[in-house]
Amino acid sequence: MPIYEYRCAACGGEFEVLQSVGADGRDLECPECGATRAERMLSTFSASTGSHGDGSAGGGRGCGGGGFT
Numbered sequence: 001m002p003i004y005e006y007r008c009a010a011c012g013g014e015f016e017v018l019q020s021v022g023a024d025g026r027d028l029e030c031p032e033c034g035a036t037r038a039e040r041m042l043s044t045f046s047a048s049t050g051s052h053g054d055g056s057a058g059g060g061r062g063c064g065g066g067g068f069t
């Protein structure tokens with residue numbers, strides 16, 4: 001099960017919750033103030049790995065061939 005990060009909209013406190021995929025999490029209680037206004041934050045590790053490898057692989061090759069004339 002993945003761990004999701006949530007931020008409480010009432011007090012701004014952040015906390016992690018172990019949840020099944022597709023769970024909403026809107027009924028989660030903030031451990032700090034007890035409010036049920038938690039908003040899920042985007043997980044940083046999955047977002048960075050996707051865009052990084054794609055951009056560097058294609059740009060390097062085309063640039064070197066052009067200036068060789």
Ligand SMILES: [Zn+2]
Nearest residue numbers: 008011030033
């Ligand atoms: Zn809170």
